[in-house]
Amino acid sequence: MANQVLLKIRRQAGPSELPYWEEFAVPHQPNLNVVAALMEIQLNPVNAQGQRTSPVVWDCSCLEEVCGACSMRINGKARQACSALVDQLTQPIVLEPLSKFPVVRDLMVDRQILFEHLKRVKAWIEVDGYYDMGPGPRIQPKTQEWAYMFSRCMSCGCCTESCPQVNSRTSFMGPAAMAQAYLFNSHPLGASLVEERLAAVMGEGGIAECGKAQNCVRACPKGIPLTDALAEISRDTIKQALRVWRRS
Amino acid sequence: MNNRLVVVGGGLAGLMSCLKAVEAGWQVDVLALGPCKRSHSACAQGGINAALDTRGEGDSPWEHFDDTIYGGDFLANQTPVKGMCEAAPKIIYLFDRLGMQFNRTPEGLIDLRQLGGVKHHRVAFSGSTTGQQLLYALDEQVRRWEDQGKVRRFEGWEFLSALLDDDGCCRGITAQHLASGEIRAFPAGAVIIATGGPGIIFGKTTNSTINTGYAAGTLYRQGVTYANGEFIQIHPTAIPGADKNRLMSESVRGEGGRVWTYKDGKPWYFLEEWYPAYGNLVPRDVATRAIFKVCVDMGLGVDGQNMVYLDLTHMDPQEFERRLGGIIDIYHQFVGEDPRKVPMKIFPAVHYSMGGLWVDFDQMTNIPGLFAAGECEYQYHGANRLGGNGMLSAIYGGMVAGPKAVAYIQGTGKTGDNLPQGLAEGEIKRQQEFQAELLKRDGRENVYQLHREMGQWMNDNVTVVRYNDRLLKTEEKLQELAERYQRISIHDISPIGNQTLAFARQFGAMLDLARAITRGAYLRNESRGAHYKPDFPERDDANWLKTTLARYTPAGPEISYEPVELSYIKPRKRQYETDKGVSKVG
Numbered sequence: 001m002a003n004q005v006l007l008k009i010r011r012q013a014g015p016s017e018l019p020y021w022e023e024f025a026v027p028h029q030p031n032l033n034v035v036a037a038l039m040e041i042q043l044n045p046v047n048a049q050g051q052r053t054s055p056v057v058w059d060c061s062c063l064e065e066v067c068g069a070c071s072m073r074i075n076g077k078a079r080q081a082c083s084a085l086v087d088q089l090t091q092p093i094v095l096e097p098l099s100k101f102p103v104v105r106d107l108m109v110d111r112q113i114l115f116e117h118l119k120r121v122k123a124w125i126e127v128d129g130y131y132d133m134g135p136g137p138r139i140q141p142k143t144q145e146w147a148y149m150f151s152r153c154m155s156c157g158c159c160t161e162s163c164p165q166v167n168s169r170t171s172f173m174g175p176a177a178m179a180q181a182y183l184f185n186s187h188p189l190g191a192s193l194v195e196e197r198l199a200a201v202m203g204e205g206g207i208a209e210c211g212k213a214q215n216c217v218r219a220c221p222k223g224i225p226l227t228d229a230l231a232e233i234s235r236d237t238i239k240q241a242l243r244v245w246r247r248s
Numbered sequence: 249m250n251n252r253l254v255v256v257g258g259g260l261a262g263l264m265s266c267l268k269a270v271e272a273g274w275q276v277d278v279l280a281l282g283p284c285k286r287s288h289s290a291c292a293q294g295g296i297n298a299a300l301d302t303r304g305e306g307d308s309p310w311e312h313f314d315d316t317i318y319g320g321d322f323l324a325n326q327t328p329v330k331g332m333c334e335a336a337p338k339i340i341y342l343f344d345r346l347g348m349q350f351n352r353t354p355e356g357l358i359d360l361r362q363l364g365g366v367k368h369h370r371v372a373f374s375g376s377t378t379g380q381q382l383l384y385a386l387d388e389q390v391r392r393w394e395d396q397g398k399v400r401r402f403e404g405w406e407f408l409s410a411l412l413d414d415d416g417c418c419r420g421i422t423a424q425h426l427a428s429g430e431i432r433a434f435p436a437g438a439v440i441i442a443t444g445g446p447g448i449i450f451g452k453t454t455n456s457t458i459n460t461g462y463a464a465g466t467l468y469r470q471g472v473t474y475a476n477g478e479f480i481q482i483h484p485t486a487i488p489g490a491d492k493n494r495l496m497s498e499s500v501r502g503e504g505g506r507v508w509t510y511k512d513g514k515p516w517y518f519l520e521e522w523y524p525a526y527g528n529l530v531p532r533d534v535a536t537r538a539i540f541k542v543c544v545d546m547g548l549g550v551d552g553q554n555m556v557y558l559d560l561t562h563m564d565p566q567e568f569e570r571r572l573g574g575i576i577d578i579y580h581q582f583v584g585e586d587p588r589k590v591p592m593k594i595f596p597a598v599h600y601s602m603g604g605l606w607v608d609f610d611q612m613t614n615i616p617g618l619f620a621a622g623e624c625e626y627q628y629h630g631a632n633r634l635g636g637n638g639m640l641s642a643i644y645g646g647m648v649a650g651p652k653a654v655a656y657i658q659g660t661g662k663t664g665d666n667l668p669q670g671l672a673e674g675e676i677k678r679q680q681e682f683q684a685e686l687l688k689r690d691g692r693e694n695v696y697q698l699h700r701e702m703g704q705w706m707n708d709n710v711t712v713v714r715y716n717d718r719l720l721k722t723e724e725k726l727q728e729l730a731e732r733y734q735r736i737s738i739h740d741i742s743p744i745g746n747q748t749l750a751f752a753r754q755f756g757a758m759l760d761l762a763r764a765i766t767r768g769a770y771l772r773n774e775s776r777g778a779h780y781k782p783d784f785p786e787r788d789d790a791n792w793l794k795t796t797l798a799r800y801t802p803a804g805p806e807i808s809y810e811p812v813e814l815s816y817i818k819p820r821k822r823q824y825e826t827d828k829g830v831s832k833v834g
């Protein structure tokens with residue numbers, strides 16, 4: 001029916017339950033996106049067969065593609081559900097949870113590991129304190145524009161999902177963590193931790209695991225030049241290795 | 249001694265208070281509904297105010313203070329606002345050192361832009377995702393301390409209630425792990441609530457879906473005073489949508505965007521005509537009422553609909569890409585038209601709550617040991633908030649609350665390990681029983697439907713233009729919804745990630761807050777800032793220069809008032825047809 005939107009959703013009642021498919025038909029509206037379609041199910045939790053069911057569970061928050069919450073696989077592609085406009089998708093629209101993270105329930109997954117990785121690469125600046133000590137260093141507009149590309153990473157997990165090197169056989173931290181290490185290493189005040197960050201990047205699950213598939217840069221909803229960061233940080237690890245070698 | 253503090257909320261206010269407490273040598277448990285990076289603060293686009301005066305315009309913290317008090321129609325207590333404006337430049341420099349990617353001038357200084365109600369360039373920004381960048385800077389620092397064991401994050405945990413001892417002091421909280429359903433207590437000597445705004449009470453707004461105001465609503469029910477609830481900011485420029493009204497930042501006008509509609513077949517720039525001194529950059533309440541008048545009263549909306557144009561097509565595309573890129577993308581993505589080529593279509597939408605939990609100048613609520621900071625409290629904006637002051641107040645409030653909460657615990661000796669026997673266990677049991685009861689409801693009502701109805705009513709009757717008869721009808725409607733709420737059915741009995749159960753719980757608190765907001769609006773027979781009644785079109789200082797205080801009772805909100813603190817600036821008439829001038833220093 002033209003005035004309905006068909007959804008086919010991979011559901012799962014809990015982390016250790018078996019997945020199953022359920023289909024839904026929701027009323028069409030102009031500019032409808034996938035989050036709005038899922039909200040329609042909450043208003044009327046009935047599946048396409050007309051049976052009562054529990055509302056579908058998923059994560060979302062800002063609905064303007066800046067918080068990173070609503071990542072899921074939509075017709076096979078990892079992306080943000082809020083900016084996935086129904087009229088631009090073939091139906092039935094197939095919704096699945098991201099596959100590289102443990103499922104909590106339905107489309108909701110646990111992406112905590114992304115933040116653990118940020119901890120491992122020390123993605124922060126070691127300031128002396130949170131009081132007034134005057135301005136930071138002057139930064140040229142061009143430098144800021146480049147850094148801003150990377151500082152917009154919202155830890156949505158799309159690059160991790162798309163990366164063939166993130167799988168059960170490797171421990172690759174994924175492109176986002178590498179890019180953040182690069183970002184903080186490039187900041188004048190981030191310099192105090194450069195060696196520690198590079199050590200993490202050269203360690204287990206680090207840049208050596210990158211297979212240069214370049215899927216990440218295509219998957220990033222924010223267009224962050226991830227492959228540039230991967231290449232740069234890779235070069236820096238070589239320089240670092242040489243430095244360590246000369247010192248020993 | 250157990251030197252642990254609980255912070256509820258991982259937005260700008262919560263994370264800032266956490267860092268200040270860690271700096272004072274304390275350990276902090278931070279709770280948030282999801283990862284802190286996904287907090288609503290990430291949505292803020294336009295920027296953050298600070299009188300850095302790098303344009304040599306003679307700006308100063310005093311000017312900023314005067315603009316804020318004047319913009320808020322003199323309803324804000326002045327001492328805390330003054331403190332905030334004086335701290336602003338230091339706050340910007342702090343973030344600069346945290347690696348925040350502010351836009352730069354050719355010389356490498358922090359670039360500034362202009363927002364509404366102000367004659368100076370005073371807004372520091374980072375493209376059009378300033379809130380995201382500020383939030384990430386704090387999130388990174390918190391991660392640093394997490395790594396060292398000073399902070400424990402509980403992301404995906406929802407605050408349920410405060411633990412109150414026999415002296416009426418706050419001794420911690422209960423919270424629920426949303427993924428597993430587990431409920432536990434977090435004992436502490438003091439708690440800082442930084443749970444953000446309650447926008448979702450109004451249904452479709454510019455807010456994130458998690459901004460239900462549940463925490464504030466539940467605390468109101470537990471005895472915290474809710475202040476100035478009737479002051480709700482309606483942002484003039486949002487993109488109406490099926491799931492939310494997406495904000496089109498005020499920075500679009502700040503960078504030269506013009507608002508117009510057709511009149512007699514020709515473009516009519518009504519803001520520029522009506523407010524020659526400020527033009528498109530009048531404050532939000534003024535712009536919103538003007539757009540409302542043009543569309544609703546005069547019937548001159550674009551294509552006869554409730555919409556006007558926000559136009560950037562005359563600007564240099566490269567320049568606005570650099571300064572506004574992110575929001576231009578939002579419009580392009582969600583509407584499918586290119587704002588570089590066609591003017592955007594916008595309409596006002598609920599955006600921010602000036603009102604909130606009552607706090608004293610130390611950010612403490614009327615419950616000892618319970619502090620509040622950020623959009624959930626009422627202190628900094630009076631009757632209308634200026635663009636760029638929201639994030640500033642969240643950060644500043646957090647900076648005050650952290651150390652004050654620490655000092656409070658040191659002063660009282662009440663900590664997380666000397667809780668009265670049975671206090672935590674009793675409250676956990678009460679919460680479990682309440683949820684069991686919610687799950688058992690098996691009526692015909694759907695809580696999401698009820699929420700839609702509430703949002704519609706609140707939006708239609710308690711926003712831009714308010715009439716007393718409609719406010720009374722809204723109160724009746726809210727009572728009807730409360731009755732029907734008893735007859736909902738959750739359709740889901742699983743403890744795991746049960747979002748319907750969580751929403752049903754939140755809805756009860758939203759109803760309580762909606763009533764406090766509506767009652768406050770009904771009683772206030774004047775027009776001030778965002779609160780506008782055509783039947784009482786003028787500000788009435790003789791009778792209404794006072795703060796509304798709502799206390800929960802089962803029969804409905806009980807309202808009283810307290811005077812506004814006016815130590816520095818004498819109230820004067822607020823108007824934007826002409827330049828506002830500035831009051832004398834001191």
Ligand SMILES: Cc1cc2nc3c(=O)[nH]c(=O)nc-3n(C[C@H](O)[C@H](O)[C@H](O)COP(=O)(O)OP(=O)(O)OC[C@H]3O[C@@H](n4cnc5c(N)ncnc54)[C@H](O)[C@@H]3O)c2cc1C
Nearest residue numbers: 257258259260261281289292294295407444622623638639
């Ligand atoms: C679209 C938009 C644009 C804006 N742009 C600007 C701007 O340009 N400049 C400006 O100054 N202001 C702006 N504002 C306002 C400003 O962004 C907010 O007021 C401010 O960020 C609020 O910060 P906060 O820390 O108080 O709350 P939030 O950032 O909302 O954080 C609240 C936190 O509390 C948590 N939480 C909530 N309830 C619970 C609970 N029950 N249990 C546990 N945790 C809970 C949430 O998970 C979250 O971590 C904008 C607002 C909107 C809607």
